Amino acid sequence: MPGYKESDPFYHSKEWKKLRMDALMRDGGMCQDCMDKFRAGIIRRPRRAVMVHHIIPRKERPDLELVMDNLRSLCATCHEEHHPERRAKAKRKTAERRAPAGGHRMRVIKV
Numbered sequence: 001m002p003g004y005k006e007s008d009p010f011y012h013s014k015e016w017k018k019l020r021m022d023a024l025m026r027d028g029g030m031c032q033d034c035m036d037k038f039r040a041g042i043i044r045r046p047r048r049a050v051m052v053h054h055i056i057p058r059k060e061r062p063d064l065e066l067v068m069d070n071l072r073s074l075c076a077t078c079h080e081e082h083h084p085e086r087r088a089k090a091k092r093k094t095a096e097r098r099a100p101a102g103g104h105r106m107r108v109i110k111v
C-alpha cells in the first residue's frame with residue numbers, strides 16, 4: 001500500500017517479527033476492531049488480522065514500540081481507519097474522530 005513505511009528497518013527486526021507473532025497469537029489471529037464490532041453486534045463476521053498496529057504511534061512513544069500492550073492485531077480495513085493521514089484520498093473528518101492515544105473508541109461503520 002502506498003504510504004506505508006515498509007522500508008522502515010524496524011519492521012524487519014527480529015524483535016518486532018517475534019513480538020508481532022506473539023500479538024497475533026494473543027489475539028487469536030483475528031482483527032480486534034472487528035471483534036469489538038462483532039461483539040457489539042455491528043458486524044456479523046469478524047475478519048482475520050493481517051497486521052499488528054501500534055496503538056500509540058511509534059512516532060509518539062518509541063519506547064512502546066516493543067510493548068505487547070501497545071499492540072493490536074487488525075485487518076486492513078480497520079487498520080486504515082487508524083491511519084486516516086496515510087490515506088491518499090483522506091476523508092478529513094475521520095481524523096477528528098480518531099480514538100485518543102491509548103484508547104480505541106468504537107466507530108460507526110458505514111454499510
Ligand SMILES: [Zn+2]
Nearest residue numbers: 031034075078
Ligand atoms: Zn477489522
Ligand SMILES: [Zn+2]
Nearest residue numbers: 053054079082
Ligand atoms: Zn497502524
